[in-house]
Amino acid sequence: xxxxxxxAVLTGLLFCAYPFxxxxxxxxxxxxxxxxxxxxxxxxxxxxxxxxxxxxxxxxRTLWGDVVPYDQIWRAGANENTVFTCANDITVxxxxxxxxxxxxxxxxxxxxxxxxxSKDHSAWGSFFYKKExxxxxxxxxxxxxxxxxxxxYEFTDVVKDGATxxxxxxxxxxxMKIHVDIHAIIVAGLDAQLHxxxxxxxxxxxxxxxxxxxxxxxxEKAMKWVDMSIARQANFENQTLKATMLEEQGKTAEAATLKxxxxxxxxxAQLNTYAYTLANQGRTDEAVRMFELNAKRHxxxxxxxxxxxxxxxxxxxxxxxxxAFKKSLSMKPPENVKANSIRCLKKMGVDTSAWEG
Numbered sequence: 001x002x003x004x005x006x007x008a009v010l011t012g013l014l015f016c017a018y019p020f021x022x023x024x025x026x027x028x029x030x031x032x033x034x035x036x037x038x039x040x041x042x043x044x045x046x047x048x049x050x051x052x053x054x055x056x057x058x059x060x061r062t063l064w065g066d067v068v069p070y071d072q073i074w075r076a077g078a079n080e081n082t083v084f085t086c087a088n089d090i091t092v093x094x095x096x097x098x099x100x101x102x103x104x105x106x107x108x109x110x111x112x113x114x115x116x117x118s119k120d121h122s123a124w125g126s127f128f129y130k131k132e133x134x135x136x137x138x139x140x141x142x143x144x145x146x147x148x149x150x151x152x153y154e155f156t157d158v159v160k161d162g163a164t165x166x167x168x169x170x171x172x173x174x175x176m177k178i179h180v181d182i183h184a185i186i187v188a189g190l191d192a193q194l195h196x197x198x199x200x201x202x203x204x205x206x207x208x209x210x211x212x213x214x215x216x217x218x219x220e221k222a223m224k225w226v227d228m229s230i231a232r233q234a235n236f237e238n239q240t241l242k243a244t245m246l247e248e249q250g251k252t253a254e255a256a257t258l259k260x261x262x263x264x265x266x267x268x269a270q271l272n273t274y275a276y277t278l279a280n281q282g283r284t285d286e287a288v289r290m291f292e293l294n295a296k297r298h299x300x301x302x303x304x305x306x307x308x309x310x311x312x313x314x315x316x317x318x319x320x321x322x323x324a325f326k327k328s329l330s331m332k333p334p335e336n337v338k339a340n341s342i343r344c345l346k347k348m349g350v351d352t353s354a355w356e357g
Contacts, residue, residue, distance in 0.1 A: 187217065
């Protein structure tokens with residue numbers, strides 16, 4: 001008659017007989033994985049792009065055409081779907097991809113790769129991939145790269161309105177060019193933001209108008225928004241912006257009237273900042289007039305005299321600049337102002353030993 005097995009022996013036999021089943025069972029727990037998880041995020045404008053993936057290692061193996069077969073769909077990582085998320089609409093290799101979260105798959109060949117963005121992003125690997133769930137397919141050319149042991153995603157060539165998403169593994173990298181229409185996204189977003197609590201103040205309307213003016217977009221909205229800012233609180237900043245916009249539209253008389261109003265009420269700091277703004281725009285003569293006006297109003301301020309000297313330097317009036325810098329230094333200016341006056345005098349070949357040491 002067969003004797004019953006001891007419990008410990010029975011347990012050992014079960015582990016020997018069903019090792020893969022037991023491993024699969026325990027893989028349901030949150031335990032360390034051989035292919036560890038990674039995430040990379042890049043913001044373009046106000047749009048976040050994120051890749052979440054698992055990172056298998058090369059381990060000296062032949063990857064392409066072996067570990068990853070050619071002409072077959074690959075999960076572009078390990079474990080669950082590699083997941084790509086874009087917070088706003090984008091283009092990938094010139095083709096549109098709506099905002100959303102996608103399963104990222106690839107079909108490698110020796111010459112080119114097909115990149116697939118699937119609407120199904122919650123499956124295990126590519127085992128449940130269905131072509132009818134494709135949101136986008138693009139073809140790209142792989143390139144050789146330095147040895148990369150683990151699958152690595154990186155955003156490179158980041159510019160104002162785009163970047164290149166690169167997948168590297170082994171000695172191969174696969175680049176995907178991404179473009180974001182930041183202006184359309186931001187203008188649309190501003191419409192929504194300007195209905196918040198901040199809209200009761202002047203600042204957000206000015207900021208929205210200033211951004212659009214600087215970027216040379218949405219001119220009609222920008223004018224509307226600067227008017228809203230002025231309506232809430234007329235000040236040097238929003239009036240300066242509107243005057244500049246009116247000038248650009250050829251409405252010089254209206255711009256001149258507004259400019260006179262804002263200059264008459266400008267503080268020391270505001271007028272100084274305005275003068276530098278004009279200088280940065282290449283309007284040197286007008287900038288010098290503002291520096292001179294500020295020096296007339298605040299003759300006893302060493303910083304104003306130092307700024308006047310810089311204005312004269314920009315205009316090539318070195319004799320006047322030297323006089324202004326020396327006047328600033330005679331007033332016992334703050335260290336930063338003193339250092340700037342000395343630096344500028346040296347640049348013009350003036351002996352500054354009297355103010356040093």
